[in-house]
Amino acid sequence: MESSKLNSIRSINSNELIDILNKLSKTEPIKKWDLGASCSKDHSVQVDKGEAKQLKGAQRCSITLRVWNKEGLVGTTSTTELNEKGLIKAFNAAYQASKYGNPDDVPDFSPLAKAKLPKLHKPVLPFKGLKELLKILRSAENDLLKQHPSIKTVPYNGLAETIFQRVYLNSEGAQREMKSSQASVYLYARAEEEGKKPRSSGAVRLAHGVEELEISSCIQEAASRTISHLIYQPIETGRYTICFKPDAFLELLGAFSSMFNARSVLDGISLSNINTLGTKISVPILSLYDNAIHPSNVSSCAFDGEGTPTRDLCIIKEGKLENFLHSEATARRFGVNPNGHAGLGSKVSVGVDWLVVKKNLNMQSENQQLNHKSYKDPFILIEGLNALHAGVKPSQGSFSLPFDGWLVNRGEKISIEAATVAGDIKEVLNNIIQIEEQQETTHQGISPHVWVDGLSITGEE
Amino acid sequence: MITAKNSLTETHQASEAFNVSWQASLEKLISRGLSSGADFVEIFLENTENIGLLAEQDTITNVNPSFSKGAGIRVFLNNRDGFVSTNDLSEKGLEEALDQALGMLGLEINKLSQSQFNGLNELHDYGNKKQNWLDNCPTLNESSQKLLFGTDKLAYHGKNLIVRRGSYSRSWQEVLIASSDGTFAKDIRLHQSIGLNVLASDKDHRASIGRRYGNSAIPKDLMNLNLDEAANDLCDSAQKMLYAEYVDAGQMPVVLANKFGGVIFHESCGHLLETTQIERGTTPFAEKINHQIAHKSVTAIDEGNTSGAFGSMSIDDEGMEPQKTLLIENGVLKSFISDRAGELRTGHKRTGSGRRQNYAFAPASRMRNTYISEGKYTPNELIESIDEGLYCKSMGGGSVGPTGQFNFSVEEGYLIKNGKLTLPVKGATLIGEAKQILPRISMCANDLDLAAGFCGSISGNIYVTVGQPHIKVDSITIGGR
Numbered sequence: 001m002e003s004s005k006l007n008s009i010r011s012i013n014s015n016e017l018i019d020i021l022n023k024l025s026k027t028e029p030i031k032k033w034d035l036g037a038s039c040s041k042d043h044s045v046q047v048d049k050g051e052a053k054q055l056k057g058a059q060r061c062s063i064t065l066r067v068w069n070k071e072g073l074v075g076t077t078s079t080t081e082l083n084e085k086g087l088i089k090a091f092n093a094a095y096q097a098s099k100y101g102n103p104d105d106v107p108d109f110s111p112l113a114k115a116k117l118p119k120l121h122k123p124v125l126p127f128k129g130l131k132e133l134l135k136i137l138r139s140a141e142n143d144l145l146k147q148h149p150s151i152k153t154v155p156y157n158g159l160a161e162t163i164f165q166r167v168y169l170n171s172e173g174a175q176r177e178m179k180s181s182q183a184s185v186y187l188y189a190r191a192e193e194e195g196k197k198p199r200s201s202g203a204v205r206l207a208h209g210v211e212e213l214e215i216s217s218c219i220q221e222a223a224s225r226t227i228s229h230l231i232y233q234p235i236e237t238g239r240y241t242i243c244f245k246p247d248a249f250l251e252l253l254g255a256f257s258s259m260f261n262a263r264s265v266l267d268g269i270s271l272s273n274i275n276t277l278g279t280k281i282s283v284p285i286l287s288l289y290d291n292a293i294h295p296s297n298v299s300s301c302a303f304d305g306e307g308t309p310t311r312d313l314c315i316i317k318e319g320k321l322e323n324f325l326h327s328e329a330t331a332r333r334f335g336v337n338p339n340g341h342a343g344l345g346s347k348v349s350v351g352v353d354w355l356v357v358k359k360n361l362n363m364q365s366e367n368q369q370l371n372h373k374s375y376k377d378p379f380i381l382i383e384g385l386n387a388l389h390a391g392v393k394p395s396q397g398s399f400s401l402p403f404d405g406w407l408v409n410r411g412e413k414i415s416i417e418a419a420t421v422a423g424d425i426k427e428v429l430n431n432i433i434q435i436e437e438q439q440e441t442t443h444q445g446i447s448p449h450v451w452v453d454g455l456s457i458t459g460e461e
Numbered sequence: 462m463i464t465a466k467n468s469l470t471e472t473h474q475a476s477e478a479f480n481v482s483w484q485a486s487l488e489k490l491i492s493r494g495l496s497s498g499a500d501f502v503e504i505f506l507e508n509t510e511n512i513g514l515l516a517e518q519d520t521i522t523n524v525n526p527s528f529s530k531g532a533g534i535r536v537f538l539n540n541r542d543g544f545v546s547t548n549d550l551s552e553k554g555l556e557e558a559l560d561q562a563l564g565m566l567g568l569e570i571n572k573l574s575q576s577q578f579n580g581l582n583e584l585h586d587y588g589n590k591k592q593n594w595l596d597n598c599p600t601l602n603e604s605s606q607k608l609l610f611g612t613d614k615l616a617y618h619g620k621n622l623i624v625r626r627g628s629y630s631r632s633w634q635e636v637l638i639a640s641s642d643g644t645f646a647k648d649i650r651l652h653q654s655i656g657l658n659v660l661a662s663d664k665d666h667r668a669s670i671g672r673r674y675g676n677s678a679i680p681k682d683l684m685n686l687n688l689d690e691a692a693n694d695l696c697d698s699a700q701k702m703l704y705a706e707y708v709d710a711g712q713m714p715v716v717l718a719n720k721f722g723g724v725i726f727h728e729s730c731g732h733l734l735e736t737t738q739i740e741r742g743t744t745p746f747a748e749k750i751n752h753q754i755a756h757k758s759v760t761a762i763d764e765g766n767t768s769g770a771f772g773s774m775s776i777d778d779e780g781m782e783p784q785k786t787l788l789i790e791n792g793v794l795k796s797f798i799s800d801r802a803g804e805l806r807t808g809h810k811r812t813g814s815g816r817r818q819n820y821a822f823a824p825a826s827r828m829r830n831t832y833i834s835e836g837k838y839t840p841n842e843l844i845e846s847i848d849e850g851l852y853c854k855s856m857g858g859g860s861v862g863p864t865g866q867f868n869f870s871v872e873e874g875y876l877i878k879n880g881k882l883t884l885p886v887k888g889a890t891l892i893g894e895a896k897q898i899l900p901r902i903s904m905c906a907n908d909l910d911l912a913a914g915f916c917g918s919i920s921g922n923i924y925v926t927v928g929q930p931h932i933k934v935d936s937i938t939i940g941g942r
Contacts (some may be wrong), residue, residue: 048740048741051541052541052565053541053740054542054544054823055541055542055543055544055562055565055566056543056544056545056546056823057543057544057545057546057558057561057562057565058545058546058547058821059545059546059547059548059549059558060531060546060547060548060821061548062529062548075524076524076525076526077525077526077527077528078525078526078527078528079527079528079529080528080529080530080531080548081528081529081530081548082548086528086530089528090528093526093528094526096526096601097524097525097526097601099601100514100521100524100601100605101524102520102521102522102523104520105522130564130565131567152742153741153742155741155742155743156741190742190743198865200862237710237711267517267624268623268624268660269624269660269669345523345525346522346523346524346525347515347522347523386860386862386868387858387859387860387868389858389860390857390858390859390860390868390869390870391868391870391890393669395624395660395667395669396667396668396669397667398707398887398888400870400888400889400890400940400941401868401890402862402866402868402890402892402940418866418892418894418938419892419940420710420868420890420892420940422707422710422888422890422940422941422942423942456710456941456942458710458711458890458892458938458939458940458941459938460892460893460938
């Protein structure tokens, strides 16, 4: 069973979809329609001390259908029933929903829905199959357990592979399609030593297929991170100089991405407004891009939910806000072209893809000598932020987040037992005192180490 | 309507309503699984019809209907399991999914061997009296009008509001569960919720605050919700929080309000009492049955029976009727929350707690309606017992890490000085570890109340209720500025 059908994926037949939807649109007073569809096949495994813990497989298809009624109002529906009956039901539901369409904010087809797409490296690598995945993950777990005697278990682990297809179609002839494969591994170890609290940390890797996954480096990183937290102590509550590791800084920026999101601006829930464009929002050494098509972005897609080509977009240039992220509707309101950040819906969502933080090399930072490898005075090195969904108030700008990190003094790193970091994103962006030159690629974007002055740290007594 | 002959993928037309007509094909699948050497086979079929509405200011801005059909097939061999989900409910599609699950466990399809399967029991139709639920739900027009009434009341009661939002969601789910122990059960579930949110702004001051109300099983109930009162309460909170100062960080006693204050117990302790945590080795309570793990004032329950509560159900996603599970009695740990896999792997008896977001997730031991029982004090007595501390009137979200540390944001907080509530404060986060905090819950008030919530974990996002009376924690770390 496993071998014969490994690489088969049920696929969406775009031409049949177009035929049926064109016919359906003539039976109801529908002016036009578009849709986004996806199909995927997944395998995933988890292990526990060498034993298979959970083995999962999935085959899924779904579409989101959008229709414009005679009055020009929009309605949407999503369904997993990709047969004729399911489509008729979805079509009727979308038509009913269109009667409640918002006349003040009507989305349209993207003017770029037929524009040339960027060429991306999107291979479809062969599936390994569950037996092979199990073998690889068992071996990875075993290797990780051997890294240090205190690492007793790897309670959170997983290896997954997926092949997926994405489609965008509209009634004016736009026809986008992409097929790709992806694999991921995560290993989170738990270390315990006599008389001490358990410590946990881990690592994640993404690639186009299992054979491209850097599993050895994932094991090494998970181990070194976990071990580095074994010697820990509480930290006194107070204000500290902070160095964010690339992952942590990207997490923080991502949590406040509504600052750059035109949908959030129009909805009044962003810290920015239309007049913020062109103004200084950070120190001038900071530049920020959203580069959906970066070669390291394994999840890249050449088009967004509305069929608009994705691209490398400058958000902050030398401290000034250059661009917002747009869908078709928000771009029209701002008098610009959409830039490839839309979902699909009657109220179209807008989101970030792949953030790239850069240092403006033409300017000197406030503290050129700051480098996380060599700085001698005490500082806090933040490795990762936790519970962002609970501790971030995007519309207020404030955050209060538990973190994993160390107090670093003269090169010696002591893990911090339990603490939170609190502040305001506007203050963070304007209190950056150093951006190191070396960029690091993570699974969620690219950033150097970024230093911020005077953030509040609360330690647990 | 037109008819087209071709399906759009290789998938096949799904069968119609889930009823006894499925019995023969499900029995055939189960027999196939058992004859191939599986110890246990379970098939979960699901059909959903959901809708979400959003009102912003005085306009409906988003209407999102969605439909889904799918199956989740789980096979056990010894204490291992393989799980496959699919959208393809045809006989061929289900057979392929089963074969894949069997293959995961190294089992070959054996068409010659006879299974010991005695067939499914007579269908237990828990959904029989719920057939009209979907039809009795508010229409699009009714729910739209209700939301617009809510946002209008926000405008009436509020000051400095730059965003007023109302949201409504309805989830209707039909499930059919068949397994090799004979279980054959159908149910219909209905969950509805209404949320109100505001963003207040004045110069550099900003405050965002929200409330959500939810229930299950009562189609028209939310239409009776008093949104005028809810809007008034929300606007009052927003106005107070708009000019609130950031709280100073430190260690202090806190009083947590009732209803959604129960999220702290849910996150910090409830998750650690799920058998999945024993399996992972991530709960400090694994060997603590009949041990004192909390202050003697704490008695805690998890159940799925309270009529209309968000976490209630007629059967869990493994076909078992939910139990009322006494978790902690006077501080002593009494039970874990267990599902089929949990019973198999940890020995803790099933409690009707096998739950999943949908067919794409394997069920896991999950909480339902979880709350701390009420005590003998009035809420004021708790506050009066504190010289300097924090009153957490409204909690935001929270999470618990792999080593048991938790954190919760406080949406609306007030300083306590000399036994009285004083200034509103914002930016507070409660930080701690269940093992340390449970013994510090020293007083429980007599005002137990429940609140609807969503819980995300190993088997997806599910509907739950959290709850408690006002409680006092003698000392906890407050993250602030």
